[in-house]
Amino acid sequence: MGNRRISAATVAAVLLAASAWPALHFYSGRVRRWRRGAGATRHAGRLGVRVFGRGNPVLVLLPGIAASESYFGAAYDRLGEVATVVVIDPLGFGSSMDAGVSNDSFALGEHIAAITGALHALDLDLDERPLHVAGHSMGASLAIQWAAASEGDIRSVVAFDAPLFLTRAETDERVRHMGWFEALLSTGPLAHAVCAWMCRHRSAASLIAVALNPTMPAPIARDGVKHTWFSYIQSFEALVAADTWTGAVAELSGRGVPLLLVDGETDPVPVPGRARTLAGEFACVSASTHRGGHGLPLSSPGWCSDLLYRQISGG
Template sequence: MASVVALAAGSWLVRHVTSPAVRGWSPPSGERGRAGGLAVRRLGAGEDRPVIVLLHGLTASGDWWGGGYDVLAEDAEVVVPDLLGFGASMDVDRGDFSREAHLDALDAMVDELGLTGRPLTVVGHSMGTLVALHWAARRPETVRVVAFSAPLYDSREEAERHIARLGPLERFFGLDTGLAERTCALMCEYRSTAQWLWTAVSPQWPVRLARHGVLHTWPAYLGGMEGLIIRGEWETALEQLDERGVPVLLAEGAEDPIPVAGRAQRLASAHRCVRTARHPSAAHDLPAAYPNWSREQVRAAATGTDPSIDLG
């Protein structure tokens, strides 16, 4: 038995230390507080500075945007919320995690922080890209959008097919079933234990990010999966941004199974506002695993310059 445990621990450690996300991510800094009912981290605060808002994906937290993104505060005020129902914004008593609820919370955050009217760059990863597109279309001060690993699906069948490619855990929780709901309820009841169990089955993630992966409720998860990813209705938001001439960058990794192959390029051909970027080796963990490359995409979009070729 001891040898089996040692073998399992050794296997976990090898997968952990060789993971691109573990090697690429570092703890972020910034002032932490709350605004609009959301937990928020801020860097580079100052009057009249442009604003960059970083939005994480499903089951993540704002800490997904690690220390590699702190330098964006040299050029702008950086605001990193934990989205409604996730991370330190988890709310066990709330039932409404619809798209409108997410957008209302972000509106309230901006108003409470006194950022309304400043030039706004909205950045998202995965589910956060759908929040980003809809929120950017809603905010008149939006000047650009950067979307990493965007799940831009045309149908439920297409969404479920791509989600299943992530792995058995994602496939299990990606389906709205009674068993998935009961499992989530158990994780909520024994959350501290669940955090360590999730870390044990997720050696590919930094420990902090793995532990944050269970800081949500079933309604919050279902609202993100069903209301945003599966029923994204992102086309209308993209058309509105195109009509306003707001640039949208769709960036993805060559090894990412979540984006539909070729969709970003087809959207770039159909919409004047869209351009694309592709990392040659990244998977769905792109912003965490390759923060230098991802950060430069954001910085270049915000400054109108060409990004560096650093692939890290």
């Protein structure tokens, strides 16, 4: 009898979840606003890229950790009117997951070198064209540091929801603010075990990711499992947990490169006041907020696209 009660309760919970998922998915603003973006994904150098547009400036877009180029959907297609847009899967993620790199190849220098190599492989005449770069979350940190290391003609950097942490304690605190589930799966033995299972059962993991994220476009949720433990944890340590960005911000400011830090008003990840502090310290840094949490390029794609359009057009 007890077993039958447990089984009935389990079935009821499953049926309730199954009935709620379509409604949550259908009414999700992120789902309704997203469509797959222009251009086909292909490999350039060690990375998966998607290229579209014919404008003279080159715009590089970098998604965050455990994300892929699909994060920047059709709302960003209009940027192709004013730029040649290159959306890049960072090393070890998305279509760059199986790029033939070893387990210890996800340090900051490897990420930067891979982006530079991919752009050169595309033969875009970068020596003759202005460059703009934007990124989200981990991709925002990577955008800042790649731009600072680049010898190209960098005209602007836009960082959405950038995790600009100074200490590991600060990192842990901000991750905890995202919620107990995110904190539990960010680092540690359980996160390692979950990631290991995901690597062994990636098809099943992609279905589970979709089921657990009803308010997320399904292709984006599926792409969220396209990484390994090594690419995830080493990239997290190099680009999220480590203070590798302060020198890059100073370098960009010294070169007169505008850096715009854009945070969601309810985003729990950025340190409160950090963007404003940096804007007060460096003349070329500006800070802005927009309604939303830690996912502005997906939750407010039209607004983010318009912002980038103005940056590139000089208006």
